[in-house]
Every structure is written in C-alpha cells, then in structure tokens.
Amino acid sequence: xxxxxxxxxxxxxxxxxxxxxxxxxxxxxxxxxxxxxxxxxxxxxxxxxxxxxxxxxxxxxxxxxxxxxxxxxxxxxxxxxxxxxxxxxxxxxxxxxxxxxxxxxxxxxxxxxxxxxxxxxxxxxxxxxxxxxxxxxxxxxxxxxxxxxxxxxxxxxxxxxxxxxxxxxxxxxxxxxxxxxxxxxxxxxxxxxxxxxxxxxxxxxxxxxxxxxxxxxxxxxxxxxxxxxxxxxxxxxxxxxxxxxxxxxxx
Amino acid sequence: xxxxxxxxxxxxxxxxxxxxxxxxxxxxxxxxxxxxxxxxxxxxxxxxxxxxxxxxxxxxxxxxxxxxxxxxxxxxxxxxxxxxxxxxxxxxxxxxxxxxxxxxxxxxxxxxxxxxxxxxxxxxxxxxxxxxxxxxxxxxxxxxxxxxxxxxxxxxxxxxxxxxxxxxxxxxxxxxxxxxxxxxxxxxxxxxxxxxxxxxxxxxxxxxxxxxxxxxxxxxxxxxxxxxxxxxxxxxxxxxxxxxxxxxxxx
Numbered sequence: 001x002x003x004x005x006x007x008x009x010x011x012x013x014x015x016x017x018x019x020x021x022x023x024x025x026x027x028x029x030x031x032x033x034x035x036x037x038x039x040x041x042x043x044x045x046x047x048x049x050x051x052x053x054x055x056x057x058x059x060x061x062x063x064x065x066x067x068x069x070x071x072x073x074x075x076x077x078x079x080x081x082x083x084x085x086x087x088x089x090x091x092x093x094x095x096x097x098x099x100x101x102x103x104x105x106x107x108x109x110x111x112x113x114x115x116x117x118x119x120x121x122x123x124x125x126x127x128x129x130x131x132x133x134x135x136x137x138x139x140x141x142x143x144x145x146x147x148x149x150x151x152x153x154x155x156x157x158x159x160x161x162x163x164x165x166x167x168x169x170x171x172x173x174x175x176x177x178x179x180x181x182x183x184x185x186x187x188x189x190x191x192x193x194x195x196x197x198x199x200x201x202x203x204x205x206x207x208x209x210x211x212x213x214x215x216x217x218x219x220x221x222x223x224x225x226x227x228x229x230x231x232x233x234x235x236x237x238x239x240x241x242x243x244x245x246x247x248x249x250x251x
Numbered sequence: 252x253x254x255x256x257x258x259x260x261x262x263x264x265x266x267x268x269x270x271x272x273x274x275x276x277x278x279x280x281x282x283x284x285x286x287x288x289x290x291x292x293x294x295x296x297x298x299x300x301x302x303x304x305x306x307x308x309x310x311x312x313x314x315x316x317x318x319x320x321x322x323x324x325x326x327x328x329x330x331x332x333x334x335x336x337x338x339x340x341x342x343x344x345x346x347x348x349x350x351x352x353x354x355x356x357x358x359x360x361x362x363x364x365x366x367x368x369x370x371x372x373x374x375x376x377x378x379x380x381x382x383x384x385x386x387x388x389x390x391x392x393x394x395x396x397x398x399x400x401x402x403x404x405x406x407x408x409x410x411x412x413x414x415x416x417x418x419x420x421x422x423x424x425x426x427x428x429x430x431x432x433x434x435x436x437x438x439x440x441x442x443x444x445x446x447x448x449x450x451x452x453x454x455x456x457x458x459x460x461x462x463x464x465x466x467x468x469x470x471x472x473x474x475x476x477x478x479x480x481x482x483x484x485x486x487x488x489x490x491x492x493x494x495x496x497x498x499x500x501x502x
Contacts (some may be wrong), residue, residue, distance in 0.1 A: 002282045003254045004476055005485075031253050172502045175465035213426040214348050217488045224485035233256075233476045236438075236469045236498040243492045247426060250419040250491025 004233040007034035011057075011133075012230060013078070013085050014038050015065060015122060016092025018045025020191035021141060023052070024219035025226050030054045033225060037078060037085075038064065041093070065092060065118040066110070075125035083137055084133045087230040088126050090119045090140045093159070095193060097152045097201055108155050115159035120166060122145070127179055134178060137230045140167060142183040144208065144245050162242050171239030180238040182229045187245035189217040212246030259284035263482060264329070264336050266316055266373060267343025269295040271442035272392065272471045276340060277301075279475035280406060280482070288333050292316055292341070302349040316343055317365045320373055326376040336383050336404045338482040341370045341473075342392040344410075346443075350403045359406045366410035371417055374432070378425060385428045390481045391418055392474065393434040395497050401460075415493045422491030431490040433481050440498030464498035 012029050016022040017038035026036045026049055035057035040046045042063045050060055059082060063074055079085065093115040098107065119140050126132055145153050146160035167181045174181065188194060188209045198206070209216060222244050228234050229242070243249045263280055267273050268289030272299055277287050286308070291312040301311055310333060314325045330336070345365040349358055370391055377383040388435060396404060397411035415434050422432040439461040462469055477496050480486060495501060 001254065001257060001259070001284050002279075003252060004256050004283075004479070005254065006252065028255075032255075033252055052445060054389055063288075095474075168502055170466060175499055178466070180466070213423060214429065214431070214488055214490055215425075221486075221488040225489070227255065227479050228485065233480070234473075236466055236473045237477075237494075237496055238466055238499050239502045240495040242489075244489055245492075246488045247422055247490045250422055 004230050005032050005227050007032045007227075007231065009033075010086040011035045011037065011083060012087040012089065013126065014089045014091060015118070016040060016090065018042040018049055020091070020193050021186075021189065021219045021222045022089070022091030023049045025091065025192045025223040027052050027054075028060065028220065028223040028227055029230075037061065037082060039063065041065065048201070065122075065128060066114045068117050068167065069115060069117065071121045072125050075122065077130065079131045085126055086133050086136060088136070088138045089226055089230070090122060090138075092118065093098055093141070094158050095197055097197070098155060099152045100154060101244065103155050111155045112159050112162070114241050115156070116162045116166070119163055123170065123181070127174060129176070132179070135232060135235070136179045137182040137234075138179065139226050139229045140181070140183045142185045142241055144185055144243065144248050146185065146241075147249060150208070167241070168239045182237060182239065183224050183241045184222055184229070185241050185243040185245060185249070186217060186222050187212045187248040188241075189219060189222055191219055208248060211251045212248040213251055214246035217246055256479055256483045257284050258479065258483060261337035261482070262286045262288065262334065263338040263340060264288045264290060264377075265340045265342065266290045266369075267341060268311070269297040269301050270342065270439060271297065272474050273297070273342050274300060275471035275475040276342060276478050279472065281307065281309065283289075283479055283483075288312070288336070290316060290329070293405065300381045317369050319364070319368055322369065322372045323376050326373065326382075332384050335381055336377065336387065338388045338390070339373070339377055339383065340390045340392070340478055340482070341373065342478075343369065344392070347407050348403045349406060351405055355407050359409070362406040362410040363413065367413045367417060370414060374421055378430070383430060384387075385430065387430045388482045388486075389421070389430065389432040390478050391432075391434040392424050392478070393418075393493060393502050394435050395436045395438050395495065397436055398494070401500065418493065419491045426490065429484070431481075433489060433491065434484075435474065435477050435481070435492045436493050436497065437474055438464050438469060438500035440471055440474060442471055464500045465502070466498035469496065469498055
C-alpha cells in the first residue's frame with residue numbers, strides 16, 4: 001500500500017508547537033517519519049510536546065515570536081545547526097474577543113504582530129536562499145472568521161484575512177522557486193485556546209459552533225490537512241485556503 | 252508508520268471511470284487499499300484499459316450514465332450485487348466551448364444534464380437506505396471554471412457552479428448521517444490539454460490560458476491524490492467545500 005503522507009527524511013519547522021493544533025501537528029508529523037523543529041515561548045509546554053513525539057532527530061527552541069526583530073537571527077541559527085527546511089507550519093496567535101471600542105492602536109498592533117507579523121517574518125526568513133530545500137511547503141492557520149463577519153472579533157478576523165491574502169500573493173511570487181503556501185481555515189476546534197476563550201465569554205452562545213453541523217473539530221482533524229498540504233501529495237495546491245470547519249462556511 | 256489516507260476495507264463507486272482522470276483515481280484508490288466499482292458509458296476512449304483492469308479485481312459496469320431514467324434501476328442493481336458503498340466519486344461530465352450567440356437552451360440542457368443532473372440523481376439514489384454508509388464520503392470533480400469568467404464557456408461554467416452549489420446543499424442535508432460531500436475545483440489537467448488543443452482553436456485565449464497555472468499543468472495523479480484525501484478519514488470534519496487544485500490558476 002502506498003502512503004501519500006510519508007515524511008521520511010523531511011525536516012518540518014513548527015511555530016507554536018507547545019499546545020493545541022501545533023502540538024498535534026508535531027506529533028502527527030513525527031509519526032509520519034518527519035524530523036520536527038518546534039518553537040514556542042512556553043518551555044514546559046515544549047518539553048511536554050516533545051515527550052509525545054515518535055522517532056528521533058527532533059529539536060526544541062524556546063523564544064518569543066512576537067519579538068519580530070529576533071526572528072531572523074534565530075532562523076539563521078536553526079538552519080546552521082540543523083540544515084535547510086522542507087516545511088513550515090505557523091500555529092501561533094492570540095484570539096481575543098474585543099468590541100471595536102476596546103481595539104486601541106496598541107491592542108491592534110499586538111494582535112497583528114503576533115498573528116500576522118510573525119508569520120510574514122518567518123516566511124521571509126525561511127524562504128531566503130539556502131534556508132530551504134526544493135519543494136518547500138508553508139501552511140498558516142487562518143480561521144472562518146477571516147471570511148465571515150462576527151461580533152467582537154474584528155482584530156482577530158482581520159489578522160487572519162491578512163494571512164490568507166498574503167498567502168495568495170506569496171504563492172504567486174514564490175512559485176518560480178517552487179515554494180507553495182496555503183492556509184487551513186478551521187471553525188471551532190477543541191483546543192486549550194478554545195476552552196479558555198469559552199471561559200472568558202461564559203454565557204455567550206457560540207454561534208459558530210451551532211453552525212458547524214458536523215460538530216466540534218479535534219486538533220488531529222486540522223493536523224491531517226496540514227500534513228496533506230506539507231507533502232508532495234498536494235504539489236499543485238498553492239495559494240488556497242482549505243476549510244476544516246464541519247460545514248460552517250457552507251451552512 | 253501510520254497512514255491517515257489509507258482506504259483499507261472501503262468500497263468506492265467511481266462514475267466516469269473511463270477517462271484519464273478516472274483511471275488515475277481508480278489506480279490510486281486501489282493502491283490505498285480500497286475496493287473499486289467503476290462505472291461509465293458503454294463507449295469511450297479508455298474502455299479497453301478499464302476492461303483490462305478487471306483482472307486486478309476492479310468491478311466494472313456500463314450504462315449511459317447521462318440518461319437520467321437509467322440511473323436508479325442501474326444503481327439499485329449495482330448496490331444489490333456489490334453491497335453498500337463507503338464512498339462515491341463523480342468524475343464524469345462533458346466540456347464544451349460555445350460563444351453566447353450559439354448558446355441555446357438545448358446546449359445548456361446537455362451541459363447541465365451531464366455535469367449536474369446525473370450527479371444529483373446518483374447521489375439521490377445513494378442517499379437512500381442501505382446504499383452509502385453513515386460517515387461515507389462523496390467527491391465531485393468540478394473545475395475552476397465554476398468560479399471564473401471565461402469567454403465562450405457560459406454553459407460549461409454555469410453547470411460547474413451548479414454542481415458546486417448542489418454539493419454545499421447536499422453536505423448540509425446529509426450531515427445527519429455524517430455523510431460528507433465536497434468538490435474539487437481542478438485547473439488545467441494534462442489530459443484536458445490534449446482534448447482542447449485538438450478540438451478548439453477558435454478562441455485564441457485558450458492557448459495561453461494554462462500559463463496562469465504558475466506551478467504548471469496538473470498530472471491526473473494529483474487529482475487522484477486529492478480525491479483519495481477527501482474520501483479518507485483524514486478529512487472527517489471537512490464537508491461542503493470546493494477544494495482548489497489549480498497550480499495557482501485562480502490567484
């Protein structure tokens with residue numbers, strides 16, 4: 001039997017790997033034969049994620065990705081120590097519920113810096129000559145809120161729409177180097193981030209969840225799609241945003 | 252190593268099997284462990300190859316799949332002989348280039364009949380009791396034509412858009428049985444190139460159109476990979492989507 005998701009010999013960088021979708025993606029890729037390089041600000045979380053990995057050759061990097069100027073030297077260091085990258089997944093971000101009145105310039109800048117700025121800067125650095133291998137594939141995690149309107153999610157939604165748009169442009173710009181970029185577009189997924197989001201908004205009905213008629217997604221559901229996009233099985237898919245949303249966007 | 256895309260023990264019905272894409276799909280599905288029942292009209296370019304594949308265990312049926320009245324009795328017979336299906340792929344349909352001035356009702360009907368009515372009728376039959384398992388997956392091979400404005404392709408584009416709209420509605424309606432329905436918007440596939448270049452030189456735009464695919468012309472195997480992905484458990488929370496597989500054409 002063939003295995004279209006075999007990652008033997010491939011090295012994948014995952015930013016935001018200590019919890020949720022990032023952690024599940026790291027575990028899945030390790031089970032599919034990849035060497036994974038995990039970045040997160042949470043050292044304990046990283047170690048815990050590492051204890052769940054299969055195989056060997058994995059490495060951990062603990063630093064703050066909201067410090068955008070620190071990213072270039074860090075990526076250089078990672079590639080110098082471990083070699084060029086075959087795939088990159090961006091799984092970090094802040095999700096917050098803020099009505100317009102509370103979206104001050106400072107708050108907007110913080111959200112954009114982490115959700116979008118870190119994505120773009122990591123992509124800029126990884127796609128520099130000698131930092132990647134042929135067939136590099138990049139996946140960002142967007143959100144259904146990037147396409148649908150929601151209450152009090154303006155800043156978050158806009159940051160995800162920015163990511164989708166950048167991915168379309170970069171897919172065209174980097175096609176000549178055979179670099180592919182795509183996003184996955186989840187609705188509500190059962191992660192710690194979602195659980196704390198619910199706690200913060202106790203009592204408010206989750207309208208999104210009620211419209212994803214296949215029910216709540218699990219991190220492995222998103223991880224599976226990320227794996228497909230990272231692998232050569234999807235080598236003609238670029239610039240796209242794939243919903244992993246239990247039917248939400250179509251409902 | 253785990254294999255998230257494996258289809259061991261799954262029985263898949265493929266309508267429109269006697270085509271280059273159909274054959275690629277059958278091959279890929281079998282290599283992932285599926286049992287395939289293939290279906291097409293009694294005359295066609297690839298019938299011989301399909302008949303030869305019977306020796307590998309692929310079961311093959313023929314009837315005029317675009318003759319709406321024949322679908323129900325034939326599918327009933329197929330289900331009686333083969334048992335319940337786990338998945339259904341519709342990769343049948345017809346193409347057609349015709350300027351608006353010649354696009355009369357009869358041409359539109361012909362296009363709709365092959366690209367929409369047959370698909371809906373087949374899904375209607377499969378949605379009946381004991382035909383498609385709960386948790387089954389349906390994949391329709393559509394086209395980027397569904398979302399692009401293309402000269403001399405009004406009827407064709409409208410028929411593909413109709414196909415995608417039906418997919419979204421079926422996804423909502425069949426969600427109670429956890430049956431997922433999705434389509435693939437494919438760009439220029441290698442097999443299309445041969446058909447269109449030979450038959451249609453009247454619209455000069457056609458000849459350069461494929462150059463918009465920054466990653467090149469798509470191999471039928473890539474369509475097969477994407478079909479397999481959507482049929483597998485790896486996509487158990489994906490429904491109602493139109494997955495773009497176009498090498499960057501729509502960017």
